[in-house]
Amino acid sequence: MKILVVDDEALIRNVVKEYLEAEHFKVDEAGDGDEAIKLVNNKDYDLIVLDIMMPKKDGFQTMKEIKKIKNIPVIMLSARQEEFDKLIGFDLGIDDYVTKPFSPKELVARVKAITKRYHNEEDKMIFGSLTLDDKAHEVRIDDKLVTLTPKEYDLLKCFLTNHHIALSREQLLTNIWGYDFYGDDRTVDTHVKTLRQHLGKCGKYIKTIRKVGYKFEYED
Amino acid sequence: MKILVVDDEALIRNVVKEYLEAEHFKVDEAGDGDEAIKLVNNKDYDLIVLDIMMPKKDGFQTMKEIKKIKNIPVIMLSARQEEFDKLIGFDLGIDDYVTKPFSPKELVARVKAITKRYHNEEDKMIFGSLTLDDKAHEVRIDDKLVTLTPKEYDLLKCFLTNHHIALSREQLLTNIWGYDFYGDDRTVDTHVKTLRQHLGKCGKYIKTIRKVGYKFEYED
DNA sequence: TTTATTCATCACATTTTTGTTATAATATAG
DNA sequence: CTATATTATAACAAAAATGTGATGAATAAA
Numbered sequence: 001m002k003i004l005v006v007d008d009e010a011l012i013r014n015v016v017k018e019y020l021e022a023e024h025f026k027v028d029e030a031g032d033g034d035e036a037i038k039l040v041n042n043k044d045y046d047l048i049v050l051d052i053m054m055p056k057k058d059g060f061q062t063m064k065e066i067k068k069i070k071n072i073p074v075i076m077l078s079a080r081q082e083e084f085d086k087l088i089g090f091d092l093g094i095d096d097y098v099t100k101p102f103s104p105k106e107l108v109a110r111v112k113a114i115t116k117r118y119h120n121e122e123d124k125m126i127f128g129s130l131t132l133d134d135k136a137h138e139v140r141i142d143d144k145l146v147t148l149t150p151k152e153y154d155l156l157k158c159f160l161t162n163h164h165i166a167l168s169r170e171q172l173l174t175n176i177w178g179y180d181f182y183g184d185d186r187t188v189d190t191h192v193k194t195l196r197q198h199l200g201k202c203g204k205y206i207k208t209i210r211k212v213g214y215k216f217e218y219e220d
Numbered sequence: 221m222k223i224l225v226v227d228d229e230a231l232i233r234n235v236v237k238e239y240l241e242a243e244h245f246k247v248d249e250a251g252d253g254d255e256a257i258k259l260v261n262n263k264d265y266d267l268i269v270l271d272i273m274m275p276k277k278d279g280f281q282t283m284k285e286i287k288k289i290k291n292i293p294v295i296m297l298s299a300r301q302e303e304f305d306k307l308i309g310f311d312l313g314i315d316d317y318v319t320k321p322f323s324p325k326e327l328v329a330r331v332k333a334i335t336k337r338y339h340n341e342e343d344k345m346i347f348g349s350l351t352l353d354d355k356a357h358e359v360r361i362d363d364k365l366v367t368l369t370p371k372e373y374d375l376l377k378c379f380l381t382n383h384h385i386a387l388s389r390e391q392l393l394t395n396i397w398g399y400d401f402y403g404d405d406r407t408v409d410t411h412v413k414t415l416r417q418h419l420g421k422c423g424k425y426i427k428t429i430r431k432v433g434y435k436f437e438y439e440d
Numbered sequence: 441t442t443t444a445t446t447c448a449t450c451a452c453a454t455t456t457t458t459g460t461t462a463t464a465a466t467a468t469a470g
Numbered sequence: 471c472t473a474t475a476t477t478a479t480a481a482c483a484a485a486a487a488t489g490t491g492a493t494g495a496a497t498a499a500a
Contacts, residue, residue, distance in 0.1 A: 150446080184450095186448090186487095187447080187448055190448075190490085192489095193490065193491095210486095210487065211487075215356065217356075369458080370458095403459060403460085404460065404461095406459090406460080407459055407460080410460085410479085411458085411459095413478060428476095428477065428478090430468075
């Protein structure tokens with residue numbers, strides 16, 4: 001995941017870079033718009049953090065030119081809120097913006113949000129080699145599609161959204177079967193059984209908690 | 221839970237230290253930034269209370285350097301509100317701040333809030349190295365998972381929620397076994413035995429009270 | 441309608457947990 | 471210190487909970 005940080009102030013660039021690198025992003029720097037454009041021409045970035053106020057070529061113009069080359073998500077940095085009021089009229093495809101003074105933590109959070117959105121990972125739940133993509137209604141293990149029955153799918157989804165939390169059979173029944181299900185508790189057991197079978201090596205992440213129910217626990 | 225207090229004024233350090241120690245935190249002191257950095261290199265702290273205005277190296281710079289070594293939550297102390305206005309632009313990961321003159325109680329409250337948040341301990345019962353996470357239905361000793369039988373788990377949970385309180389066998393029976401249990405009193409003894417075994421070094425916190433029953437008593 | 445899937449329940453196997461007993465260890469009162 | 475009351479421990483059989491495969495009913499698909 002590579003990010004380009006464009007700002008004329010080296011201090012700001014450094015702070016941003018350090019924070020992003022701490023989150024395992026790879027970061028390049030550019031001191032002005034032209035340098036940024038050159039870099040975009042030669043390398044692929046997943047996101048650009050771009051300051052508006054820059055001496056030679058402002059963030060505005062820079063973005064225009066970059067968007068002609070490649071469609072890369074952009075987070076804009078502005079010195080003051082007012083600068084944005086100008087900006088908003090010119091929707092050039094800004095994905096997000098942050099006003100200075102900004103907290104690097106906030107910036108990192110926004111970067112993460114955008115890269116996720118961009119890579120369509122919003123509705124994916126990932127636990128090691130097991131992924132559930134709710135939008136696609138797909139479950140994969142090592143990128144290989146796993147077909148589950150509807151109940152199994154709902155059950156797995158419930159486990160993943162509540163991973164680390166012990167769920168009683170009753171909770172699972174009301175959550176998945178509905179509050180008006182008056183059947184046997186042990187129906188859950190059967191579905192857990194088949195779900196475990198279908199999940200193969202990942203089946204073991206569904207732990208049995210005696211006298212309580214089940215729990216999805218990845219790692220340990 | 222270890223805390224490092226960094227301030228050039230010994231008086232402030234002492235006040236903070238005393239208050240934190242009253243809440244069973246372990247506290248180290250540093251009189252300047254370099255001393256603090258040295259300590260961070262050698263020891264593990266859960267939180268740092270850091271004064272901004274210090275003669276040789278200010279809190280700012282100190283924090284920058286500390287964050288390069290380890291990611292430890294920081295509470296900043298400033299003399300006046302205005303100092304923060306400068307600071308906020310360069311938020312390098314401050315978790316909270318307190319302006320002087322501050323109430324020690326408030327500081328302690330913030331310290332507690334942050335350490336809890338940081339260790340995700342909102343719903344955990346913690347007694348030294350023993351933790352019970354009821355949501356996850358998990359018991360750990362020194363972060364190592366301990367497997368208990370259902371009755372042992374219930375028993376421990378009952379002891380922890382009523383720590384410091386003597387519980388008769390009858391109370392335990394009605395609480396855990398149910399009011400309609402007509403078995404032997406001695407049943408409790410057996411389960412206390414196995415529970416103690418499973419708790420290892422923490423087993424000794426379950427005290428026997430002759431002629432009465434048992435009590436969970438954690439002492440520092 | 442026919443066919444295929446999915447589902448809920450049952451019955452039995454397997455595993456874990458539990459209560460009791462008998463006996464040893466320990467504390468307390470006299 | 472001794473006798474007695476009380477608790478700790480170990481072993482084991484009974485009970486309970488869960489895993490599993492089979493089956494017919496229900497549902498959806500063709």
